[in-house]
Amino acid sequence: MNDLDCSEFVELVTAFLDDALDADGKRRFVDHLALCEGCTRYLHQFRQTIRALGDLPVEQLPPEARDTLLAAFRDPRG
Amino acid sequence: MQPFPPDDVLVARLRERDEAAFVMLLDAWSDGLLRLARSFVSTTDSAAEVVQDTWLAVIQGIEKFEGRSSLKTWVYRILVNTAKRRGGREARTVPWSSLLPTPEDEGPTVDPARFGGPGDPYPGHWREFPAPWPSPEQQALAGEIRAQVGTALAQLPERQRVVIMLRDVEGYGSDEVSSILDISAANQRVLLHRARAFVRGRLEEYYAAVGQHVESATEVTS
DSSP states (O other), X not given: OOXXXXXXXXXXXXXXXXXXXXXXXXXXXXXXXHXXXXXXXXXXXXXXXXXXXXXXXXXXXXXXXXXXXXXHHHOTTO | OOOOOOHHHHHHHHHTTOHHHHHHHHHHHHHHHHHHHHTTSSSHHHHHHHHHHHHHHHHHHGGGOOSSSOHHHHHHHHHHHHHHHHHHHTTOOOOGGGGSOOGGGSSOSSOGGGBBOTTSSSBTSBSSOOOOOOOTTOGGGXXXXXXXXXXXXXXXXXXXXXXXXXXXXXXXXXXHHHXXXXXXXXXXXXXXXXXXXXXXXXXXXXXXXXXXXXHHHHHHHO
């Protein structure tokens, strides 16, 4: 008997996604996933969360700052 | 966009004061630097100043770059150090050492009450499965989701926020983040996992609230 509990599974998701589990840990993780709808959903929502994070809007450097930096690059002592 | 030249070529061009090379880096990296700077300081204006100070330090320090990390990692490290000094003056930051996980970063990331206890029929298993979320195709929610994620990020402890910003918002790998922040891969993973679980929890609460709202609206109209 080496099935993971759901409460253990949820703590391993990032390690699994980083491919940082050892062979045995990975097998237990995947075996549990195959049998547990709740954890399948949890993993899916974790991935959706990561996607949402990657989707955040970009802020931009103000043009004046860019101009100042270009001037500084041309003349580092100025 | 043109593929980036390798680091040694870029560094040589910067040392020769090749403005085109500097502009290329400035335009490619400033947005990411600005977002990361926002993890450390309280206003967009301060963050822009941190990015500006970072580039000034790069201009001054490029002669000293030894190539022991990638150029980009080196620039990001300068940003982290600049932001921390700045944040210290603004009294919103913590010492460098506290980018390490603390005891409060250990422990369950999901409320233990959601799993069966020792006396239950399925100890350690979900009492109730997490509720399903709307599919990402339902774009009507996209703006609101971004706002929720932004709010959740702001509520994280700095050490977790910096890691999740680099990993998930900026898309760096585990090795690069460990190198930029000078923490072990295992430690950055502890912080990342806790931060992700927190953001997931916030989205779960949001979807639950929206779901209830939709249901009650349906009741009213039916």
